[in-house]
Amino acid sequence: MKPILASQMTEATPVGSELLETARRLSGIFAERASAFDEGDRFVSENYAVLKEAGLVAAAVPSELGGVGAEIGELCDMLRILAHGCSSTALAFAMHTHQVAIPAWRWRHQKVAAVEPLLKRVAAENLILLSSGGSDWIAGSGSAEKVEGGYRINARKVFTSGAEAGDILMTGAIHRAEDGSEAVIHFGASMKAPEVKVVETWRALGMRGTGSNDVAIEGLFVPDSAVGFSRTARRWHPVFQIIATIAFPLIYAVYVGVAESARDIAIGLAKKKPINAHAVELAGRMDTALRGAQMAHRSMVEAAERNEPGAESVNDVMIGRSLVARHGLEAVELAMELAGGAGFYRTNGLERRFRDMQGARFHPLQSGPQAQYAGAMALGQPVDEIF
Missing domain, CATH: 2.40.110.10 (Butyryl-CoA Dehydrogenase, subunit A, domain 2)
Known part of the structure; x- marks a missing residue:
């Protein structure tokens, strides 16, 4: 697997196309291992070695600092595609990716020079950054x-x-x-x-x-x-408005990928049986729910791409976060129903996607605080202490 290096990019080679082609290749590799990691409660360490070899650790580092220079939409697509192969790898890697994308945004848009040494180290040393x-x-x-x-x-x-x-x-x-x-x-x-x-x-x-x-x-x-x-403590800060605006489109790209892969598995299983009107309806409801998650996620990316982090962008991203979770959870539930009993078997991979999708419930802002934040914004009330 040849790594993506900024030095190998040309003006005729879009970053996104190279990045996503690499993500597709890796997703296939990760799919073959995913069930073993899941069943053994094992960290996906082998997959991290592959991510490093492929150069994706520095995907969010600006090309001027030795990285790939991918923008947020490209990073979201990378993580969504990786999630098709292994949800756990994609989610864990999203936590690293957003910790790189945030200082990269500050370096690019706010000219914050203090983050430059860290970004250079990520690219040069293949450092993995953690979020707690x-x-x-x-x-x-x-x-x-x-x-x-x-x-x-x-x-x-x-x-x-x-x-x-x-x-x-x-x-x-x-x-x-x-x-x-x-x-x-x-x-x-x-x-x-x-x-x-x-x-x-x-x-x-x-x-x-x-x-x-x-x-x-x-x-x-x-x-x-x-x-x-x-x-x-316990109050929003401008840096956390940047964090929320950039991080959550990346994290929830993973859940869109989980829902997409659950849909594909369910369609494959359903086609092995006689198709009746009930199956047709379930498939239609499932695809409608999935489209809702995809559209909501797109709104999150658009909020981040405005490059104007603040209370308004946080509100837009968190509304999108709740909608991705709601529609994504609905899509995987319908996928289980469409697949029928076959979906209950671990070997088909659908029950794992169903379980993995439940994680979408727990990242901030969870449903209660998110509704309070959106309501306060609508009514012109302060949001500084709603989280």
Whole structure:
């Protein structure tokens, strides 16, 4: 498998076409392994080795900094296609991809020079960046004790997808000042540091190969110079508006891919039986639901492509996120019904997609906070503390 290198690109070679052709090839490879990872609760480490070899680790790094230079729509298509082969690989890799795409966006659109060394390292060293899911959402988690020259960090970060393969955990912790105020400091923690350990906790309904284990941080020293930024805990910050606008189209591209592959499996199984009016109706309802998920996801991408992160883009992306989840879940449920008893067998792969799709329920903003956020926006109310 030849890697995609920025130096090999020409003006006549669109980044998207090369990237997606590579994703299709890898998806076929990953499909052959997916059930083994799922049944054994094993992290997809072999697939990460292939992703590195193919050059996709640097897909979101700007070409000027040694990467592929893919834009968000192309990255979404890459992840959606990978999900057809292995949902877990695609979702875990989406967490790395968005952690690269966010500083890449800031470098490209806000001229933030401070992120350049990290982006260059990702491209040159094939670094894997980790995200700790809900632990590092708006509220923050863990403690950051102020000590001479920096902070002493203690934290337990859950849902750290790809933890086993990670090089740097992009995370944060809460510093409580003497006056009672709380600020979240953000930093990168080396996964090779002795104070940082992976705790195997990931035994889940679906997405079993993501290796979304806990990461325990015990007494890690973070110097003042390594703090990327600081923000008020439990309130939206402009950087988190960027994060939400860019990350969630990438993450939910995976769930669109899961629903698409479930649909394809169900159609294949249904065609092996006599087709009656009920099957025709189920197929029509399934494709309608799937189209709803695809259209909702497209709206998420369009919100990100405006390159104007703020409360409005967060609202647009999160409305799309809820609609992708709702319609995607409906599509896989109908796929199970259309397939009939055959869909219940593991060997056909449909029940795994059904389980993997359930993960779409749990990423922020979940249905309650998302509705509150959208309602507050509609009524002109503050959204700073809705998450």
